[in-house]
Amino acid sequence: QSALTQPASVSGSPGQSITISCTGTSSDVGGYNYVSWYQQHPGKAPKLMIYDVSNRPSGVSNRFSGSKSGNTASLTISGLQAEDEADYYCSSYTSSSTLFVVFGGGTKLTVL
Amino acid sequence: EVQLVESGGGLVQPGGSLRLSCAASGFTFSSYWMHWVRQAPGKGLVWVSRINSDGSSTSYADSVKGRFTISRDNAKNTLYLQMNSLRAEDTAVYYCARVTVVTPVYFDYWGQGTLVTVSS
Numbered sequence: 001q002s003a004l005t006q007p008a009s010v011s012g013s014p015g016q017s018i019t020i021s022c023t024g025t026s027s028d029v030g031g032y033n034y035v036s037w038y039q040q041h042p043g044k045a046p047k048l049m050i051y052d053v054s055n056r057p058s059g060v061s062n063r064f065s066g067s068k069s070g071n072t073a074s075l076t077i078s079g080l081q082a083e084d085e086a087d088y089y090c091s092s093y094t095s096s097s098t099l100f101v102v103f104g105g106g107t108k109l110t111v112l
Numbered sequence: 113e114v115q116l117v118e119s120g121g122g123l124v125q126p127g128g129s130l131r132l133s134c135a136a137s138g139f140t141f142s143s144y145w146m147h148w149v150r151q152a153p154g155k156g157l158v159w160v161s162r163i164n165s166d167g168s169s170t171s172y173a174d175s176v177k178g179r180f181t182i183s184r185d186n187a188k189n190t191l192y193l194q195m196n197s198l199r200a201e202d203t204a205v206y207y208c209a210r211v212t213v214v215t216p217v218y219f220d221y222w223g224q225g226t227l228v229t230v231s232s
Contacts, residue, residue: 034217038157045207045222046157057220089157093217098174099159100147101217106156 003102004029004090011110017078020107022090023071028102030071034093037066037075040106041086049088050075077109085111114138114221116208121226128198128230134191134208134223142166142186145216148193150204151225160206161193176202198230 005023012018022029022037029035035053038046048057050066053073063078073092077084090104120132134146148160161172161182170182181194191208205227209219 034215036218038219040157045224046219047222048218048220051212051218052215091157091217091219100162100171101159103157103159 003094003096003099004092004104006088006090006104006107008105009108009110011112012077012080013112014080014082016080017076018080018109019077020075020088020090020109022073022075022092022104024073024092024102025071027096028092028094029068029073029090031095032093033068035066035068035073036091037064037073038089038091039084039086040089046089080111082111085109114210116210116221116223118206118208118223118226121206121228123229123231124198125232126199126230129194129196130198130228132193132195132206132208132226132228134193136189136191136210139210141184141189144213145211146182146184146191147209147211147219148182148191149207149209149219149222150202150228151207152201152204155204158204162211163191195228198228200230202228203230204228 037050040046053068054066094102115137117135147162163182179197183192205225207225208223210221212218
């Protein structure tokens with residue numbers, strides 16, 4: 001079982017907005033602002049989309065935004081486009097002695 | 113251009129060993145912490161191990177501790193993962209990933225992955 005909890009799937013129509021949640025604990029998401037989000041297309045390596053909860057790396061569209069409240073982080077994608085269809089993973093630094101970072105189980109985004 | 117190229121994956125019997133390599137180019141390899149992350153077929157990402165920039169500090173997920181060893185050769189710009197006593201549950205695509213310098217918990221570059229299959 002993954003350390004961070006994400007919905008298995010979300011869907012939306014082109015142009016709409018969707019939000020993916022990522023719930024952890026005070027030992028990870030809630031305790032640190034070291035939350036990131038990754039996009040993974042089938043057969044490809046993950047790509048960093050958001051870091052430090054809400055910052056975008058250079059080159060990532062401003063349609064992607066992140067936020068956090070308590071133990072839950074969220075990724076919002078506005079103006080959905082067909083190429084946004086992918087798996088999305090959240091990640092957080094953790095104070096666990098047995099891990100360094102933890103990932104969510106992943107959310108499959110379908111653009112209808 | 114930053115490039116990470118993994119190699120060394122393949123089919124191995126339970127109890128066997130494999131050594132993965134990750135050749136880095138396009139950046140000052142010796143300045144960055146590096147990690148291995150794996151993904152079982154159809155499953156999510158799982159952190160495996162990390163090593164600091166000079167190789168003096170390492171850490172492992174509980175599931176691989178005592179069986180896997182991460183190392184690096186900064187002269188050769190190469191990261192390694194020695195995997196011993198392999199189990200069926202180690203079957204996965206293994207990615208090497210670079211983390212950002214300022215906050216070394218964000219994976220900003222990933223390799224294409226190498227598939228390890230543990231089966232008799």
